[in-house]
Amino acid sequence: MSYANDMPTVEAVSRTDAGLAAELRTSVMRLRRRLSVERHPDNQLSIGSMVVPGLLHRNDAQTVGELARAEKVQPPSMTRTVTSPEDGGFVTRRPHETDGRRVVVEITDWGARRCWPTASAGTRGSPCS
Amino acid sequence: MSYANDMPTVEAVSRTDAGLAAELRTSVMRLRRRLSVERHPDNQLSIGSMVVPGLLHRNDAQTVGELARAEKVQPPSMTRTVTSPEDGGFVTRRPHETDGRRVVVEITDWGARRCWPTASAGTRGSPCS
DNA sequence: CGGAATAGTTAGCACGACTAATGAGTTACG
DNA sequence: CGTAACTCATTAGTCGTGCTAACTATTCCG
Structure with a gap:
């Protein structure tokens, strides 16, 4: 057999x-x-939420709409997806400088350190690994 | 750009x-x-449910537990996954011949024709394409 | 100014997965 | 034998991820 x-x-x-x-x-x-x-036990972010820091790692400070287009989901989906890493302190929402309709999502210093530690430190337990 | x-x-x-x-x-x-x-508009089965006829195409007459192990999901998940193609008439549940605990799932003639039409007939509108 | 367009959110639904608990049937052993 | 332990399927409840419809707030433009 x-x-x-x-x-x-x-x-x-x-x-x-x-x-x-x-x-x-x-x-x-x-x-x-x-x-x-298959994610680290310390990891509090679900697979969907982990995408957000990943997108912001490429280009920080993106609007909800940009993230939605990048991930090819509808805007309401991205709105909800962003909520969890925001509650966890990985990213922040802030109003756009010039366009009051837009909301800019940025990765926090703490979130960047947690998600993308330096190579020497390794990525064990990273919320994004 | x-x-x-x-x-x-x-x-x-x-x-x-x-x-x-x-x-x-x-x-x-x-x-x-x-x-x-990305499935045919005629297709009434969701992506999860389409897996069941596919598994039965390889080996007809499998128990719920066998299907769950093949798909690497928990038994309750497979129980629910089988419900929809059963309601649609693609597959049937019947008790196992010798073991009363087991439930055997089989593809119906109609389901087989719909899911795996002969090559000459093509697969347009097949619930499994 | 006022209507149209755009951005984000809220609400509600569908679907696919899980765990815990239950019921029903089988097996093993004293 | 007969009961205790195990196995299989199901039900119930929850969570995560996606959608559409509808709403609010803002901006753009005639």
Whole structure:
């Protein structure tokens, strides 16, 4: 009873469009489940919330709309996604300098240290690892 | 304003463990969101429910526990996941021949035709594509 | 000034996952 | 045998993540 016998390969079962689509769906869903669980025990941020510091690491000080477009979600989704790292003190909301409609999200010093520690310090326990 | 300028690469930003983990999370979550939306309009099964006919296509007549282990989810999750394709007539539940605790899930003829049409017929509108 | 457009939020829903607890059936052992 | 321990599936309740619809506040423009 080998792994190969238990686990039909794509060649064996899924040469149709529907079969390949099913393989892809199953694989991606499993990977996402795994990623949402495989995080450091100290980590208080969920997989969705961890995305926000990641986006701000690339470009700090982005509006909610920019974050939503970057992550390809609707604005209300990003509004809620930002709430948890904000409550945790990782990021802050502040009004835009010139446009009163916009809200700028920035990473805090503390959040940056927690999420992106220096290489020498390692990333053990980082909320983003 | 090119794609390359807007989209920092892994090389540019994410050489740390935390950075690579963030890249992976973001990519997988986006792909899953996309897959859950990208299905044929005729398709009445959600992404989670589509997994069940796929598993039964490999091995028909599996118990709820076997499906849960194959998909690496907890049994209660699979119990609920099976409900929707069962209500849609794609699969059936029946008691196990010898073990009264077990429940066997099988794909119906109709479900098999709908999910895995012959190659010549194509898979347009298949609940599994 | 006043209407249209834009940005963000709130509220409510769907879906997929989990844990804890329950019921029903099987197995093992004294 | 008969009961205690175990296994399997389900129910109930919760959380996280996405959506749409509707609302508020602000800005833009004619």
